[in-house]
Amino acid sequence: MEINDASHRIIGELLTQRTGQQLTEGRRWRVSSALSGLFRELGIENVDQLACMLERPGEQRLATKVVESLLNNETYFFRDQAYFSQLSNHVLPDLARSRAESKRLSIWSAGCSTGQEALSLAMIFAEQSPRWKNWTIEILGTDVSGKAVETARSGLYTQFEIQRGISVAQMLNFFADCGGQWQASDKIRSMTRFQQHNILDCPPSPGRFDLVMCRNVLLYFDPATRSAAFDRVATGIASDGWLMLGAGETVVGQTERFRPANCGSSLYRPVHVDLSMAQPSLRAAMR
Numbered sequence: 001m002e003i004n005d006a007s008h009r010i011i012g013e014l015l016t017q018r019t020g021q022q023l024t025e026g027r028r029w030r031v032s033s034a035l036s037g038l039f040r041e042l043g044i045e046n047v048d049q050l051a052c053m054l055e056r057p058g059e060q061r062l063a064t065k066v067v068e069s070l071l072n073n074e075t076y077f078f079r080d081q082a083y084f085s086q087l088s089n090h091v092l093p094d095l096a097r098s099r100a101e102s103k104r105l106s107i108w109s110a111g112c113s114t115g116q117e118a119l120s121l122a123m124i125f126a127e128q129s130p131r132w133k134n135w136t137i138e139i140l141g142t143d144v145s146g147k148a149v150e151t152a153r154s155g156l157y158t159q160f161e162i163q164r165g166i167s168v169a170q171m172l173n174f175f176a177d178c179g180g181q182w183q184a185s186d187k188i189r190s191m192t193r194f195q196q197h198n199i200l201d202c203p204p205s206p207g208r209f210d211l212v213m214c215r216n217v218l219l220y221f222d223p224a225t226r227s228a229a230f231d232r233v234a235t236g237i238a239s240d241g242w243l244m245l246g247a248g249e250t251v252v253g254q255t256e257r258f259r260p261a262n263c264g265s266s267l268y269r270p271v272h273v274d275l276s277m278a279q280p281s282l283r284a285a286m287r
Helices: 003-019 036-042 047-054 060-070 081-098 116-127 146-154 168-174 223-235 280-285
Strands: 104-110 136-143 175-178 181-184 192-196 209-214 237-245 258-260 267-270
Touching: 003 047, 003 060, 036 047, 036 060, 047 060, 060 146, 081 116, 081 209, 081 237, 081 267, 104 116, 116 136, 116 168, 116 192, 136 146, 146 192, 168 175, 209 223, 223 237
Parallel strands: 104 136, 104 209, 136 192, 209 237
Antiparallel strands: 175 181, 237 267, 258 267
């Protein structure tokens, strides 16, 4: 094995250990460019030198920086507009009916990156305020990247980020110019909160979400890890809740915990599991 291959293996194992993601052959080409800023910070030139540094004891902070650099935080407001149309036309009306008595909704944006997806959902609720009057709407955004979560919590976006996906009217209605950046308003931020979380860990509180959006996250996992992630999501979703995946992602052939919904190729519903009949490994995973 060439030194470069060994270096990529070291970095790939680190990424998998921390996030569950695989550094596949298709992703290796972008490793050097993704780490270029870290190279400059450390005064090194290549992956081989970085791998040597990672092998030294006590380099946990460096390991965290490497993983953060490798994560794909690409996102924007109302990414894939058709998906948000499905939410508005099918999912939210269903939840409005089924939760009419409690008037409470809990939504989990898993793999939220820098928060645009969660804030896009909040904008939908704000624009439909008559329907949701006197409702309690809680949108939790989680991501394995601490840096991305910090940005999401700040609600601050650059001019470039703010122009991706939202109209001028939405920009003026839900954001304020803040010295060259744009600050999300309290109107939408009050519905959201963000925390660092790995989807392979136990679901975050409240633990029984009415809607889970997990788009473009599972495609980075191998089949076994993807199945484990579905198990985790299944334990955190209401029995009559909704799961939305991204383009190129499906439950078919991947898990028995969800089934396709009868509307929209990206929407799925939980399948009831009788824990008394489940395998011990499954019962353990659901704790």
